[in-house]
Amino acid sequence: KCTKLEALNVIGCGEIIDYAVCNLARNCPDMRALDLAGHESLSDASISFIVSGCLRLEYLNLSGLRNISDTVFVPAAEIAQEMESIKGTPEYLKSVRSNLRSLHLADAIYLSDASLGAIGILYSKLYVLDISNCQLVTNIGLAKLCKYCKKLKSLSASYCPRLSDKAVTYITKYCPDLETLKLSARKRSACCKKIQEKSLVKLLVKCLRLKVLE
Numbered sequence: 001k002c003t004k005l006e007a008l009n010v011i012g013c014g015e016i017i018d019y020a021v022c023n024l025a026r027n028c029p030d031m032r033a034l035d036l037a038g039h040e041s042l043s044d045a046s047i048s049f050i051v052s053g054c055l056r057l058e059y060l061n062l063s064g065l066r067n068i069s070d071t072v073f074v075p076a077a078e079i080a081q082e083m084e085s086i087k088g089t090p091e092y093l094k095s096v097r098s099n100l101r102s103l104h105l106a107d108a109i110y111l112s113d114a115s116l117g118a119i120g121i122l123y124s125k126l127y128v129l130d131i132s133n134c135q136l137v138t139n140i141g142l143a144k145l146c147k148y149c150k151k152l153k154s155l156s157a158s159y160c161p162r163l164s165d166k167a168v169t170y171i172t173k174y175c176p177d178l179e180t181l182k183l184s185a186r187k188r189s190a191c192c193k194k195i196q197e198k199s200l201v202k203l204l205v206k207c208l209r210l211k212v213l214e
Helices: 018-027 044-053 074-085 113-122 139-148 165-174 197-206
Strands: 007-009 033-035 059-061 102-104 128-130 154-156 180-182
Touching: 018 044, 044 074, 074 113, 113 139, 139 165, 165 197
Parallel strands: 007 033, 033 059, 059 102, 102 128, 128 154, 154 180
Antiparallel strands: none
């Protein structure tokens, strides 16, 4: 009944089921901020409803949703591109890309490069992205993302063991306004060894607004 709801945080509210989230997406299309962090039982089905139905979202926290996969973002991006390519489509129907500014996906271990590319297509206005511990993500996916999300100010990609020097190169090339970059690795990980001093120096030279580097 709260159809005018604009912000909702359900952290610590007990188990949230897919049905409830689907209803939320249907009934609250004007939602601006939604925090579902930690609700591991939620699946692709309900989160897809959020992605396709709540296009006014500016903040979305899905951290800890370990079951979601590429099915959440990839189909939505494909639909967006298809609709925008159709001649004669009314402008209001082409507005399938979201105004999302902050997206948090830490520990979404089944998201791959395909999702990063799709996120770039859907959320080109993104300022903040957290993909920490998204272990399937590689340099290729990050390159796709950065080509679209050139306004990124904060990127957290810690504990992503497949990222290397090339990832830093893409970030340097496409995201000059970056202020925070986190690429931390676990103590026994080889990830840090893949990122050389030379690439970090170039990063510091090009990204003059950088304040935090981990």
